[in-house]
Amino acid sequence: MISVIISGHGDFPIALKESSGMIFGEENNLIAVPFFKGEGIQTLQEKYHQALKDIPEEHEVLFLVDIFGGTPYNAAASFIAEDQRMDMAAGVNLPILLEVLSLREHLALKDLLNNLKAMSQQSFQVCSEHLEKVKTANQDTREDEL
Known part of the structure; x- marks a missing residue:
């Protein structure tokens, strides 16, 4: 199971x-975590640190932050550097969060992140x-009908 911490400005x-x-x-x-x-x-x-206290030890942890290199990202990076059960993705939006929530019980953290990379390109549409x-x-279709 993957626990998720969403952070941003x-x-x-x-x-x-x-x-x-x-x-x-x-x-x-x-x-x-605002x-x-x-x-x-x-x-x-x-x-x-307080949020992590509420997460079961056996869970992997995914930080989802708003901006790469922003303070929420940098603050989380210090935890990730010391714990291999944690990782982070920047640029979170609602489609990405929904994807995480639908897959987090079925995939390991690294596999979930690989899915997110591919999915994130599809979630931005013009x-x-x-x-x-x-x-x-x-x-x-009209031309085929003629």
Whole structure:
């Protein structure tokens, strides 16, 4: 099982957890750790330390943070450097969190991260590109009917 700590600037991790709850319901071992203006990296590391106390020892731990190289990322990196059962992905959004929640009981952490890399490219979509594909497909269908 993989426990998840979502972290980021402001209320973002709290809102992300609440949004996932609207879709999947209440999840165990999903912890939101916000980083607020005026807090330093040491405060955030203390918050992570407290969150980790609530996670069973046998669980792997995935930190999902908002920005690569930001304070939430850097604070988590210090824990990951010392514990091989932990890792992190930056650039979290709701589709990525939902993917994690749906697979975390079935995959090991490294396998889950590999899935996320592939999935993250698919979760970012441009509407006009899809509309063009639909338009082209509809035109092809009409031409085939003639």
